[in-house]
Amino acid sequence: xxxxxxxxxxxxxxxxxxxxxxxxxxxxxxxxxxxxxxxxxxxxxxxxxxxxxxxxxxxxxxxxxxxxxxxxxxxxxxxxxxxxxxxxxxxxxxxxxxxxxxxxxxxxxxxxxxxxxxxxxxxxxxxxxxxxxxxxxxxxxxxxxxxxxxxxxxxxxxxxxxxxxxxxxxxxxxxxxxxxxxxxxxxxxxxxxxxxxxxxxxxxxxxxxxxxxxxxxxxxxxxxxxxxxxxxxxxxxxxxxxxxxxxxxxxxxxxxxxxxxxxxxxxxxxxxxxxxxxxxxxxxxxxxxxxxxxxxxxxxxxxxxxxxxxxxxxxxx
Amino acid sequence: xxxxxxxxxxxxxxxxxxxxxxxxxxxxxxxxxxxxxxxxxxxxxxxxxxxxxxxxxxxxxxxxxxxxxxxxxxxxxxxxxxxxxxxxxxxxxxxxxxxxxxxxxxxxxxxxxxxxxxxxxxxxxxxxxxxxxxxxxxxxxxxxxxxxxxxxxxxxxxxxxxxxxxxxxxxxxxxxxxxxxxxxxxxxxxxxxxxxxxxxxxxxxxxxxxxxxxxxxxxxxxxxxxxxxxxxxxxxxxxxxxxxxxxxxxxxxxxxxxxxxxxxxxxxxxxxxxxxxxxxxxxxxxxxxxxxxxxxxxxxxxxxxxxxxxxxxxxxxxxxxxxxxxxxxxxxxxxxxxxxxxxxxxxxxxxxxxxxxxxxxxxxxxxxxxxxxxxxxxxxxxxxxxxxxxxxxxxxxxxxxxxxxxxxxxxxxxxxxxxxxxxxxxxxxxxxxxxxxxxxxxxxxxxxxxxxxxxxxxxxxxxxxxxxxxxxxxxxxxxxxxxxxxxxxxxxxxxxxxxxxxxxxxxxxxxxxxxxxxxxxxxxxxxxxxxxxx
Numbered sequence: 013x014x015x016x017x018x019x020x021x022x023x024x025x026x027x028x029x030x031x032x033x034x035x036x037x038x039x040x041x042x043x044x045x046x047x048x049x050x051x052x053x054x055x056x057x058x059x060x061x062x063x064x065x066x067x068x069x070x071x072x073x074x075x076x077x078x079x080x081x082x083x084x085x086x087x088x089x090x091x092x093x094x095x096x097x098x099x100x101x102x103x104x105x106x107x108x109x110x111x112x113x114x115x116x117x118x119x120x121x122x123x124x125x126x127x128x129x130x131x132x133x134x135x136x137x138x139x140x141x142x143x144x145x146x147x148x149x150x151x152x153x154x155x156x157x158x159x160x161x162x163x164x165x166x167x168x169x170x171x172x173x174x175x176x177x178x179x180x181x182x183x184x185x186x187x188x189x190x191x192x193x194x195x196x197x198x199x200x201x202x203x204x205x206x207x208x209x210x211x212x213x214x215x216x217x218x219x220x221x222x223x224x225x226x227x228x229x230x231x232x233x234x235x236x237x238x239x240x241x242x243x244x245x246x247x248x249x250x251x252x253x254x255x256x257x258x259x260x261x262x263x264x265x266x267x268x269x270x271x272x273x274x275x276x277x278x279x280x281x282x283x284x285x286x287x288x289x290x291x292x293x294x295x296x297x298x299x300x301x302x303x304x305x306x307x308x309x310x311x312x313x314x315x316x317x318x319x320x321x322x323x324x325x326x327x328x329x
Numbered sequence: 330x331x332x333x334x335x336x337x338x339x340x341x342x343x344x345x346x347x348x349x350x351x352x353x354x355x356x357x358x359x360x361x362x363x364x365x366x367x368x369x370x371x372x373x374x375x376x377x378x379x380x381x382x383x384x385x386x387x388x389x390x391x392x393x394x395x396x397x398x399x400x401x402x403x404x405x406x407x408x409x410x411x412x413x414x415x416x417x418x419x420x421x422x423x424x425x426x427x428x429x430x431x432x433x434x435x436x437x438x439x440x441x442x443x444x445x446x447x448x449x450x451x452x453x454x455x456x457x458x459x460x461x462x463x464x465x466x467x468x469x470x471x472x473x474x475x476x477x478x479x480x481x482x483x484x485x486x487x488x489x490x491x492x493x494x495x496x497x498x499x500x501x502x503x504x505x506x507x508x509x510x511x512x513x514x515x516x517x518x519x520x521x522x523x524x525x526x527x528x529x530x531x532x533x534x535x536x537x538x539x540x541x542x543x544x545x546x547x548x549x550x551x552x553x554x555x556x557x558x559x560x561x562x563x564x565x566x567x568x569x570x571x572x573x574x575x576x577x578x579x580x581x582x583x584x585x586x587x588x589x590x591x592x593x594x595x596x597x598x599x600x601x602x603x604x605x606x607x608x609x610x611x612x613x614x615x616x617x618x619x620x621x622x623x624x625x626x627x628x629x630x631x632x633x634x635x636x637x638x639x640x641x642x643x644x645x646x647x648x649x650x651x652x653x654x655x656x657x658x659x660x661x662x663x664x665x666x667x668x669x670x671x672x673x674x675x676x677x678x679x680x681x682x683x684x685x686x687x688x689x690x691x692x693x694x695x696x697x698x699x700x701x702x703x704x705x706x707x708x709x710x711x712x713x714x715x716x717x718x719x720x721x722x723x724x725x726x727x728x729x730x731x732x733x734x735x736x737x738x739x740x741x742x743x744x745x746x747x748x749x750x751x752x753x754x755x756x757x758x759x760x761x762x763x764x765x766x767x768x769x770x771x772x773x774x775x776x777x778x779x780x781x782x783x784x785x786x787x788x789x790x791x792x793x794x795x796x797x798x799x800x801x802x803x804x805x806x807x808x809x810x811x812x813x814x815x816x817x818x819x820x821x822x823x824x825x826x827x828x829x830x831x832x833x834x835x836x837x838x839x840x841x842x843x844x845x846x847x848x849x850x851x852x853x854x855x856x857x858x859x860x861x862x863x
Contacts, residue, residue: 047466049537064512067460094375095465096520097539105539138721160574160660168580176576183541278575279541287365287540287569292736 017317027309035301037126039294046093046294067093069294080298089299099299102284105298107266108301109184109272112267115202120121122207122258125151128209129216129254130247144213145297149224151210157271164275167199174199177277181281184279200276204269208261215257219250252322253306258314347484355633356861357562358843361577361586361742365569366544370526370534372507373452373464378762378816378852379587379704381503383565386543387434389505389528392426392445392486393498397849399844400607401785403663404851407497410440410506411486414498416805421493422476426486432552433528442480447509449478459512461519471503473767478701494536494802495810499765531556531857532563542566556857559845563856578602578838584861585839591650591709598840604856606834607848608659609650609765612709615698615717615828616747616773619789624694625755629728631825633682636675637724643716647709648835654829656822658763662850666815668776668822670827679724693725699757704735706760708833714758717830745780757786764852768818771798 047063055063064070068079083090089099096230126147132144168176180186180193223229223246232242266281273282281300288296360383368380372389386394408414410429417423432440450457452468453475474494479487490497492724511527512519526534529552532545543565547558566583568574574586575593579600589597606661617625624630640653655672658665688694692729699716702708711732718728731754735739741750742759763769772778775798776790797817804810821827837849845858 051466051470055466059466059470088545095369095539096523102539161576164576164580168576172580174580176580176584177573178566178577179541182536183543185538253517275573277566277568277570277573284540285632290365290569312438 013320016320020313020316024309024313026304030307031309032081032302033077034207035305036080036298037073039297040073042077045115046292054285063228070300080111084302085187089125089302092288092293092296094293094296099296102296103281103300105184106279106284106300108187108271109179109278109309110266110282112187113197113200113204113269113273113278113280114262116197116259117204117265118208118258118262119205120201121205122212122254125209125212126216126254128213130220132213132217132267133220133224134243136217136224141217148213148217150211151166151213154206156203157275160272160275161198163199163203179277179279192248200272200278203276204265204272208258208265211261213255213259215249216254219253220246235260252319255322256315256319259311259318263311266304266311332710333516356560356859357564358560358585358856358861359413359576359583360857361564361568361583363571363574363587364567366540366567367537367565369463369467370523371461371464371541372448372505372526372528373461373468374505375463375467384534384543384757385505386530387525387532387563387856388530388534389507390530391502391504391506392428393502395502395849395851395853397851397853397855398525398847401849402850404504404665405591409502410445415686416495418508421805422490422801424488424490424497425481426488428484428486429552431482432529433507433550434511434529435533435548436508436511436514438508438527439483440506440529441483442486443483444509445486446478446480448504448506449475451507452504458517459509463519467835468504472500474671475499491530492802495805496766496771496802499767502765508596530733531558540567556855558857559860560856571807578840581840584843585837587837589836589838591648591685591836593638594648594650594838595837599749601841602838603841603843604838605846606836607850608649608832609759609829609835609850609852610658610662610769611706611833611835611852612654612657612659612763612829612830612835613713613760614657614758615652615756615787615830616742617757617827618751618787619703620755622744623746623755623787624696627686627788628825629682629686630688630694631828632670633679633724634721634726634828635670635672635825636679637720637726638672638681638717640672641674642720643713645832646712646716647687650834651708652687652834654831655817657829658769658818658830658855659825659832659850663811664814664818665768666819668819670823670825672822676723683725688725689696693727695727696750696756697730697731697754699738699741699751699754700730700732701735701738701758702732704760706762706859707735708760708831708835709760710758713830717828743780743784744788745785748780759786760833762852766814770814771801774798788811789826834843843845 034097046069049058051060068076087100091105092102096314105248128144128148132141135141164176166287167174174281175196180195180196232245269280270282270286272278273280274286277283283305288300353606362379362383364376364379368374368376368384370384373794374380374385390409392409392411393406395404397404403842410432411426412429414426424823428442434440434487447459451459452465453463454460474490474497475488476488476491481487488497502551506529508527512522514523515525526538531548531549531551534543535546536544545563547560549557551557551814562681568577571590575597577583578586598604619626637725642655644651652659656665656668693862701710714730724848731752737756744750772784774785774794775790776795779788780786797813797820800813804813842862842863844860847858848854
């Protein structure tokens, strides 16, 4: 097992280096001037050149990359051009908010999705299956930013039950796990949960159906195990794949929430990325993409290791 | 169903009372800005006009301020931290500013001529310990005339300009004064100052959560007593997404939003919100290339295009949220003057002019214009430009658009019509901040400001115009200066130097609880007279 973990970690290194190069290049080959955000539109050419030199954008790309990656390995992602605040603290504050949102959404999505999936798989072909499948297909198909707006119209504008926007009553600095704070989390989390809900429901449904058709299930029943006992075995066999899918979904949610976070002005990584893109804030953009990409890499690693721990067959594969 | 609704509203009411009731009772105004982050709080703000509006003129003052007290008359300069100023009778480059006595920064330290010198060094002198690249980037290009400056005594400041320049007061109206003592107190770090800033303005910045909100409270010791804010608190929230702003307003999370999308205006009005608009120095125009070979070098073609545009029709398209252009500046502006060429919709006259210019039904004029898909101040560039395109086609001007991203357009605008990045276009749809003589007139058309030296994109050059610009700089009597600025505007219009289409109306939507707001004809606004009813 230890060897397996070590091997997996070694695989991560080239991936991480590749990721850092790709995100550095992506940011630099996109059109637009990195100093647009800080300079008034009619700044003279001379001032632009001075500022470019001040931020090191006048150096060749490989040199810029070298300098950047050298600081990154020391844990310094640089400072935002637009605000001067350290990128590390900006990104980690945003990650905390996104994590809260993604965790809430995954939890809702997993509970609802697994529930629907098990129901649909167990009562395959019946009306329960049809309803559950309809809900899960809807979850995957509905554009979530649209759903977000609809939920805002219903629950914030019409009913006034929940806030439409923002990360907490006094901003995310007031994170406090009471209802005053949590009510800000409800709408974005529900909006975000529909896709993982749909995907998990469909995966679990297929898994449950497949496992139910396997011979060992019949053998268990033939041996006289109660239906509940058989059910437990089915769940146990479906769990590793379901968890793997959930892990990946959590990763997707962390990186892929630009639309939802923008619709709800939720101060997470998506909101941060959006701002960084519009302000052409290169250090911030590079830093946040890198952190998110690495997060995804490590999430995959963790899921792989966990899967191997749960199901020894994975290790041998 | 009805009982459920009632129960819902009751619950909502209880919730909103417990959530916001106490805050409203104390008079808190919450504003949703369009910026994606809190503009720079250290003094010289970023985020353009919006940054200055919310975190410049609120917490800080300039030596010369804008008068934001009237909605009906055009906004002009008034004394700010300088009580008076005068240019030397013999040496027209030497200015003396008499500073206001007894003004204190929010941290209690005194505002003096040394503080002004310190602040100018902060922007202009790289070697000074307080030099701040971010504030310098924002402020330096605003005061191109300044050559040197010194404190004569604690309340007297001398500024010397590079050449005689009567527009210096306009330039200085951009420059915000931050507290030197506070910078020392914050460990000489501008990042620390950003969290605990100190200016002389009517509002003090407290409670700053990056990217999410900033709170301002009144400065009871403000030097201009009538402008001491009446509210207890003002909260600024960045809400860059237009729909999120509308939702925040409609759900009662904010009381005021900047720039509601035009298609949301009708429903906001219906829901009982007020939409406040006014003219302000902004224009939406096609900046025409005057490079050799450009069809716009012919005044007949320029006039024909200006006569072809159906501005009233365009207004309908924008649900009335625009002011049809009658010139380069909005009608009623103090520099408007009395141009002879009227920007009416006259297709017959336009066709006649096109025929005189050598074009006709069998020989249309074909050319290319650069436009953006969206951008700051651009209003709704795609449908608006398509509308203008149709209008021009009617008189035989066939326009091809090249759509580029807004920041790319800005870079092309800096590079100039001759530059290859302009891709042979003979015009670009640009929107201008035109608040002072330089941003309003000089930068667009002065011969020596053709790129890369400046932003005379079309490389226009007319010695007569340059002479007028010189006169503006050399006329120190405000009334006479205004008369020359009017002459310039008349030449802008009579020579049809731009395709003048429209002015934005700076719309903001607010709850009826907001009372006392006067929307000045300015990019900046005064929040001091506002109160909130329960």
